[in-house]
Amino acid sequence: MIAVIGAGIVGSLIAREINKYIEDVYIFEAKNRIAAGVTKGNSAIIHGGYDDEPGSVRAEFCYRGNKLYDEISQELSVEVKRVGSHVVALNEDDLKVIDELEKKAIQNGVKEYEILDKAELLEMEPNLNKSALRSLYCPIAAITEPWEAVIQAAKSVEINGGKVLKNKKLVEVKKKDNKFELFFEDGSSYIADLVINAAGLYADEVAKLFGDEIPYIFPRKGEYILLGKDVKYVNSVIFPTPSKITKGCLVMPTVDGGYLAGPTAQNIKSKQDLSTTQEGLLEVKEKSLRLVPTLDFSRNVVKTFAGLRPETKEKDFYIDVGGGNVIHVSGIRSPGLTAAPAIAKYVVEYLIQEKLHINLEKRKNYINHIEKVPHLVEEDYEHWKRVIQEDPDAGEMICYCNKITKKEIKEAIKNGARTLDDVKFATRASFGECQGSFCIPKILKIISEETGLRPEEVLQNEKGSWIINSEVRAI
């Protein structure tokens, strides 16, 4: 059995890649749902690959990963919109940064970029700060929904004979012959021939369980403000010129039609601190308004959130074999989402086969294409009508903002959704402008009816995030 620790974008794509050769793949995820770590709170950009330090592991995988997203999108039915990105120079100093970026693009082998002058730029992005001078435009930059990619990759693993197990926090490892015995917090244990450590923020700690020292990971917080769909702000991803530590606070459209401003970059102590802060949110407002002055933070805010980057002193990915048949995929900071498909291929085609000398053969019965339960509202009406004929629930609207039907919600539950957030990330229900004011009580009821969980047992997300504590009165 091959074990993958961590169901983020990295772990799930690696598991899927391995699964093309070997049926017996397990993903072990510590939380009660997948894609709930770093992969949940980020900018969701498939970067162009032009700005990573030439020669770094990041640069090696980013551009390749970007390209591979066409395949991911097709095979896993994941939405990838190639909206393009602009790095915008607002003053003379920024112009130099753009020149440097262009040099990096050339060194990184990225051909898909153009330097646009003010007129071209403002024609594409009329809401930009009028003092914009120039931009480095990269048409292959894209946006996606990272958790959707994870959900679909996990589905692929399950369809192809693998397993995705939640609530499995790896706490101890014993070496046994050439194998590992993996012990989990819930008391269970499994024997694995090969382990891939893709534990995100915790990959350094997991490596220690195997007796391996790898670069220490510290969290760097990024805070965001999500804006609603009512106003059209930008067509593509708008970056300021980057600094040494970050690509900066950006403004971009999201896949489902809203807009995202952020992130900040703040080193913090706790790997669990996902709170937003007053200073952080203020910084997001100030910086994003410099790029797009029309952003309306007084009326158009949907919500705020934060994500944690797994940083290392080396500022680079650390992907290598440890002591024995274990591979550590660590320090997967930005652009880890972009790089993930390329990392997955590298792990399987190089580290496993070449470096660990494990011979792999492609499976004949492998199912490459994974369907997605389509958002009915995006289908044509004739199709939707036929679906309703088969299942009347497809005609019952539950989430009014994002237009998600009861059928889609029940489908998500059938596929394992148990919490309000599970349903939200699987279907987008309660993700809209009203943030669930109309649909959450209904979703809670549907989860309860479909699973037999009592309302008190339905959680927002993790253990402890209860919604209901009892009945109002016994009836």
Place this chain on the structure above:
Amino acid sequence: MKYETDVVVLGGGGGGMAAAKAADKNGANVILIEREEENGGVLNQCIHNGFGIHYYRKDLTGPEFKETLQEELANTNIKILNSAFVLNVNKDKQLTFVNHKGIHEIKTKALVMATGARERHFNSLAVPGDRVAGIFTAGVAQKYINLQNLKPANSALIVGSGDIGLIMARRLHLEGIEVKGVVEILPYPGGLERNVQQCLRDYNIPLYLSHTVTRVEGNKRLSKVYVSQVDENRQVIPNTEKVFNVDALITSVGLIPLTDPVKFVETGPGFITSNTNQTSEDWIFAAGNCTVVFDLVDYVSREGEKAGKYAALYSQNQYFPEQKVKVKKGKNINILHPMYIDPNERTKLYLRVSKTFKRVEVTVEPLGIKMIEEEARPSEMIEISIKPFKDKNLKEIEVSARELG
């Protein structure tokens, strides 16, 4: 299936039901569409009394008010479609809706939008802190408690002292949830005085005026809410922080008119209408909380009736306004409805002042209308009746408010 009718009413709350009733009375064929299983809208979850005092001259609960309207509809030929969600309204006077039987089209001559409002969510206030369970809008808490018999908290703090916040404070208290206070950013309560007395003072629930929530904290579920005092400019005053140990924060921080799925008429943010409830698209009328947020369902239903009546007349080619006079917000006016007047018809003007007044004079010029009110606050709507006026050359009238010494 394809339908054809004179008037479609979209939304079956207090506004929509009254509109359907009036359109029917004025001789139109009417289809009423409601996305929920039941009509009534927000009335269904408001089991307290205080509804219908003007409209029915009776003090009813929300569900009672709804039932009274429903009985009136039962004696008509109005076709009511429930659990039907309108996806699309197009300029060719076609609507598309979906229900459990399929996707259907309706061809109509006139439309009344009565889609109500949604609650502004706490998340949109961008208050920093942990992202935790236990933060509910008043409407969601109300649905759990009143409709699903589920208790979503042990102890709560309420943000927003509008009538909804005040009523929820009492409701939670009566159901055994410890309400530690109501926080209001303004220096005066947002709701009616009678509700401050009956919902807070009677139960010793403290009201914190000129206070706001600055941070929320908790591990998965809310455990602490930080509150500070604010100055006249709503800026937080340092060193005034209080911490409330509660597992729920109930927010009632405003309603936002819903104008979906109609995208092509003038809004700001609700539908902008004339005194006959006509929007910028002459076949579309609108009434109730999807225009501006009203204090009372009585006003909403009265507006609904008007919208239904004129939509019916329009559908029978009997209503063509010759003239539209613009109504302008003058000094100290925050909300004004309607924004246009057809001078051949009577007008009920609703307004909210932009600050508190001890004694205020509201004027409508050049019509020479003057009205004096004691104690005006932005949270309480003022109503002014205007008779039809003959001056055909009038382009604009202006409404203003001033303090009387």
